[in-house]
Amino acid sequence: MNLSNSEILLSIEDLHASVEDKKILYGVNLIVREGEIHAIMGPNGSGKSTLSKIIAGHPSYKVISGSIKFKGINILELEPEKRARIGIFLGFQYPVEIPGVSNLEFLRVSTNSRRNELGKSELDTFEFEELVTESLKIVEMDPAFLERSVNEGFSGGEKKRNEILQMALLDPLVAILDETDSGLDIDALRVVASGITKLSNPNSATILITHYQRLLNEVTPDFVHIMANGKIIKTGNKELAMDIEKSGYELINKRTKKKEVAK
Amino acid sequence: MNQTNTVEEIVSQPYKYGFVTDIETEKIPKGLNKEVIRLISNKKKEPEFLLNFRLRAYDQWLKMEEPDWSGLSYTKIDYQDLVYYAAPKKDIKKQSLDEVDPKLLDTFEKLGIPLSEQKRLTNVAVDAVFDSVSIATTYKEKLAEHGVIFCSISEAVSKYPELIEKYLGTVVPINDNFFAALNSAVFSDGSFVFIPKNVNCPMELSSYFRINSGDTGQFERTLIIAEEFSSVSYLEGCTAPMFDTNTLHAAVVELVALDQAAIKYSTVQNWYAGNEKGVGGIYNFVTKRGECRGRRSKISWSQVETGSAITWKYPSCILQGDESIGEFYSIALTNNLQKADTGTKMIHIGKNTKSKIVSKGISAGKSKNSYRGLVSISPNAVGSRNYSQCDSMLIGDEAAANTYPYIQSKQPQSNIEHEASTCRISEDQLFYLQSRGIDFEEAVSMIISGFCSDVFNELPMEFASEADKLLALKLEGSVG
Numbered sequence: 001m002n003l004s005n006s007e008i009l010l011s012i013e014d015l016h017a018s019v020e021d022k023k024i025l026y027g028v029n030l031i032v033r034e035g036e037i038h039a040i041m042g043p044n045g046s047g048k049s050t051l052s053k054i055i056a057g058h059p060s061y062k063v064i065s066g067s068i069k070f071k072g073i074n075i076l077e078l079e080p081e082k083r084a085r086i087g088i089f090l091g092f093q094y095p096v097e098i099p100g101v102s103n104l105e106f107l108r109v110s111t112n113s114r115r116n117e118l119g120k121s122e123l124d125t126f127e128f129e130e131l132v133t134e135s136l137k138i139v140e141m142d143p144a145f146l147e148r149s150v151n152e153g154f155s156g157g158e159k160k161r162n163e164i165l166q167m168a169l170l171d172p173l174v175a176i177l178d179e180t181d182s183g184l185d186i187d188a189l190r191v192v193a194s195g196i197t198k199l200s201n202p203n204s205a206t207i208l209i210t211h212y213q214r215l216l217n218e219v220t221p222d223f224v225h226i227m228a229n230g231k232i233i234k235t236g237n238k239e240l241a242m243d244i245e246k247s248g249y250e251l252i253n254k255r256t257k258k259k260e261v262a263k
Numbered sequence: 264m265n266q267t268n269t270v271e272e273i274v275s276q277p278y279k280y281g282f283v284t285d286i287e288t289e290k291i292p293k294g295l296n297k298e299v300i301r302l303i304s305n306k307k308k309e310p311e312f313l314l315n316f317r318l319r320a321y322d323q324w325l326k327m328e329e330p331d332w333s334g335l336s337y338t339k340i341d342y343q344d345l346v347y348y349a350a351p352k353k354d355i356k357k358q359s360l361d362e363v364d365p366k367l368l369d370t371f372e373k374l375g376i377p378l379s380e381q382k383r384l385t386n387v388a389v390d391a392v393f394d395s396v397s398i399a400t401t402y403k404e405k406l407a408e409h410g411v412i413f414c415s416i417s418e419a420v421s422k423y424p425e426l427i428e429k430y431l432g433t434v435v436p437i438n439d440n441f442f443a444a445l446n447s448a449v450f451s452d453g454s455f456v457f458i459p460k461n462v463n464c465p466m467e468l469s470s471y472f473r474i475n476s477g478d479t480g481q482f483e484r485t486l487i488i489a490e491e492f493s494s495v496s497y498l499e500g501c502t503a504p505m506f507d508t509n510t511l512h513a514a515v516v517e518l519v520a521l522d523q524a525a526i527k528y529s530t531v532q533n534w535y536a537g538n539e540k541g542v543g544g545i546y547n548f549v550t551k552r553g554e555c556r557g558r559r560s561k562i563s564w565s566q567v568e569t570g571s572a573i574t575w576k577y578p579s580c581i582l583q584g585d586e587s588i589g590e591f592y593s594i595a596l597t598n599n600l601q602k603a604d605t606g607t608k609m610i611h612i613g614k615n616t617k618s619k620i621v622s623k624g625i626s627a628g629k630s631k632n633s634y635r636g637l638v639s640i641s642p643n644a645v646g647s648r649n650y651s652q653c654d655s656m657l658i659g660d661e662a663a664a665n666t667y668p669y670i671q672s673k674q675p676q677s678n679i680e681h682e683a684s685t686c687r688i689s690e691d692q693l694f695y696l697q698s699r700g701i702d703f704e705e706a707v708s709m710i711i712s713g714f715c716s717d718v719f720n721e722l723p724m725e726f727a728s729e730a731d732k733l734l735a736l737k738l739e740g741s742v743g
Contacts, residue, residue: 057698079697079702080694081697081699081703081706084699090698092695096689096692096695098713099714100715101709101710101713106701109705110701113699113700150713
């Protein structure tokens with residue numbers, strides 16, 4: 001698939017970063033264009049989650065050097081809320097529980113903050129309920145979840161559906177889904193995957209961070225990147241993901257290193 | 264960005280009710296002795312039984328020591344350096360609002376409590392107390408149609424002395440504690456509510472207490488009586504100007520619920536808390552107690568405590584009647600050098616009595632926030648139950664939260680549950696909300712409101728949003 005003429009949404013250049021004085025990223029490069037689906041795979045501790053949190057602006061992570069641009073604008077100085085409003089979405093691996101805060105009200109405030117940025121009118125409770133009822137269908141979620149506190153007492157699968165629901169409402173340009181597939185049974189995985197597929201469109205891009213091939217059987221990526229030791233060490237298409245499933249990361253890692261030595 | 268600092272900045276915000284009303288007041292000279300008590304009683308044209316009540320209380324007070332068991336430290340109060348009676352100079356109680364000094368009406372309007380016919384709240388009757396004196400009570404006539412009495416306690420003393428004599432001091436005896444004894448000797452004004460048998464009070468009742476003078480002690484007295492099968496919901500609000508000196512506020516509230524009566528008493532307390540160095544602010548040393556005298560009666564306290572330099576109070580329930588119910592829902596927010604030591608006592612005496620305690624403490628700055636509560640089950644209270652939940656939230660590294668639950672059970676066939684937790688606003692919660700486009704300030708406010716939601720749900724509808732706003736106001740500030 002040749003999409004190289006479409007607009008670049010996200011470009012990451014030589015990104016080095018640390019958390020609590022521990023260096024995690026050692027020069028990440030990544031270009032994401034409109035309409036593309038990327039998968040980032042890699043073993044535990046390779047820096048995948050760190051990369052996603054840095055893009056979203058988590059305050060604990062420090063960028064040492066390099067840049068992240070969204071539609072050509074440097075976003076490193078922007079607060080996380082601003083990044084969300086301009087269209088960057090992070091689906092969390094472990095969505096936190098916020099006791100006492102109504103899920104419905106949280107979703108409404110959040111949706112309105114994005115709408116404001118887009119110059120759309122704010123939705124009142126009634127208007128929002130209409131919108132959210134439609135979005136619930138995408139993730140096959142029971143409206144009863146709206147009445148509960150944010151993620152409180154939700155099962156793993158319910159939390160992930162709630163993440164995809166937020167993605168549907170915020171209508172982002174770049175959605176990064178951090179191990180959205182982990183801890184899901186096969187039915188929940190299908191629901192989440194079909195949600196992702198329904199929500200992808202030619203003007204937006206999705207980055208799936210995952211350990212396993214199984215999500216990629218449901219959502220076909222245009223690019224697969226292998227991350228190891230804080231770097232993207234290999235980029236390919238969906239066959240690369242299958243290759244990993246067969247041979248494991250170690251082998252890929254060794255092969256890549258050998259190639260580097262050979263050069 | 265240092266998040267902890269920023270959360271603290273948000274929690275600290277200027278006090279909005281710190282203005283002083285320039286009004287001529289009549290004050291008696293400083294100091295306390297029997298002559299002063301006679302003078303107060305005389306000014307209020309009180310019957311003899313009340314003067315004797317005051318004098319007996321004074322005698323008891325002289326024999327008592329100022330308590331220090333709470334571990335709250337404060338500059339000693341010189342009781343001879345206080346004024347015990349202050350009132351706006353023009354005649355105290357008016358027949359109609361037109362006669363009330365417009366400055367006073369303006370004051371209350373500024374505080375968000377409009378009293379005039381056109382502006383007043385539609386379904387809430389208000390008793391407005393300025394310094395020691397009740398200046399106006401709205402909707403009196405409408406309430407009277409239902410037999411409900413809602414007026415200042417001074418008015419009740421002159422109009423319904425038999426009710427006062429029958430109930431005053433029966434829940435909080437004159438020698439109950441040092442501050443209650445002092446209040447009983449010198450109390451100035453406060454609210455009186457009487458709900459007759461079989462009447463559900465048709466409106467919310469509310470008293471708004473405003474301290475204006477700096478050197479005047481505040482000693483309000485509130486008495487609420489709900490007769491058999493009646494019910495009432497009552498709310499008090501409090502603010503005061505900013506002074507460098509500490510003002511003593513030692514109120515006494517007594518509630519009496521007869522058979523199957525229900526009283527819901529809510530407080531939104533926002534007295535001036537002193538500045539960030541701990542200078543000034545109100546000493547809020549209050550005795551609040553309700554007695555479920557009748558079978559299946561119910562008393563429910565809910566409070567949002569955000570003000571005062573020191574808050575020291577334990578709204579309590581004596582569950583005398585069989586199957587009676589006591590509840591206590593509390594939010595206490597402290598900042599800077601504020602100290603709050605608050606909680607409740609649930610005294611189970613009757614059979615199958617139930618009580619529930621939900622306390623939420625939020626401490627920021629260098630403040631201290633303690634929950635102190637007693638659950639006591641007497642030998643007679645077969646089948647009684649208590650559930651207590653005490654949660655604390657700490658903001659920053661210098662704030663302190665303590666929980667002191669005391670449990671005394673002399674009845675093996677009873678059930679007591681206690682849960683306690685301490686948390687901080689987690690960075691992950693904040694980031695989660697921010698990553699959904701919600702700004703930092705609103706995220707903090709949302710998390711705190713969520714933490715308090717169990718208690719907000721217990722506040723009367725009209726005031727739940729007001730209380731939420733008050734917390735939000737306290738949390739408002741510039742984000743660094």
